[in-house]
Amino acid sequence: MEEQQHPSEKKTPRDAANWAGRVDKLHVSGVSPEALNLNVEGRRVLSPLQGFGQMWQKTYRMRLPRSVATPETVISTWKERYAEFWPKGNRFYAPLTGIRPGEVGVINATQGPMRLSTGVLVLYSDDTSFTFMTPEGHPFAGWITFSAHEEGEDVTVAQAQLLLRPGDPIYELGFKMFGSRTEDKMWQHTVASLGAALGSPGDVETEIVCVDRRRQWSQFGAVKHNAIFRTTLGAPMRGIRRLAGPRR
């Protein structure tokens, strides 16, 4: 009689090295000291299932001639120069070791009077894709997957795809009023900048799908982690502390 193998005893899968290991709480290390590092340390990561607002899938894609870039070239360029492709006012501080599974990056952004310090966990990374996962307090709970694939004989498709729910009721309101459009502009800019950097400027195609219209009222309390509030309202206190100098 053939011995049954328990699922947990199977051989190591091919994708094992591409995923972040077990992460209970985020820990930031190896990012530039100029980064304002708030709302990341000690936070749990969130999937699109944990946020408050409606769930959206947003895809921003660009077609490039294969002669300009293969899927592997697109992703290696994206990983190496990720921060360069963001619009003005937004800074991404990648870990010094680069975009690798399990690493944590810090995000600083400014929108009018609002300030945001948050971050992302590199959930997954291989030669043709990588995925960020957001922490508690981030404007949205979910994933951003950057990928590239072949289309026909001559085309490489580069795309950023977000699967998200706004993280709390305030973010949900902001998302409806202006946040969603702001985000579209940001990712369109990012993908277009990538294309330009690869020597192929062009149009970015946008596809937006509402995956789940329901709001998750059980997540109402997530507002206590709201990173925009904590960053913006905490700014005067941080200024006073800086003026007061180091504690003895």
Added chain:
Amino acid sequence: MQDAQVVMTVRKASDSVSVIDIEGEITSFVEDALNRAHAEASEGATKAVVLNFDGLDYMNSGGIGLLVTMLIRANRQGQKLAAYGLNEHYRQIFELTRLDEAIGIYDDERQALGSL
């Protein structure tokens, strides 16, 4: 676009429970195959769908995203979703991505069916 490297077979465990046996890879390229399998599994009076990952040999983050959208679709249809056959590595991914909070994870089919 790459071809889907997966075979999904749907079978009925009872009048109200369907099982989808997954052999191969779960990546963003299997969206159509997964949608078709879920549609077939939902025929009749299906109240629960069990995913058998015993034959899973590769999964990327695009694949995990597809499982989230499938879960939402199943919830909308009033269905429960359960899974079994995940090895330690994939169980850890389900925990990391917090999918395990929405999809019941079991060691084998008997346990999965017993939970529904």
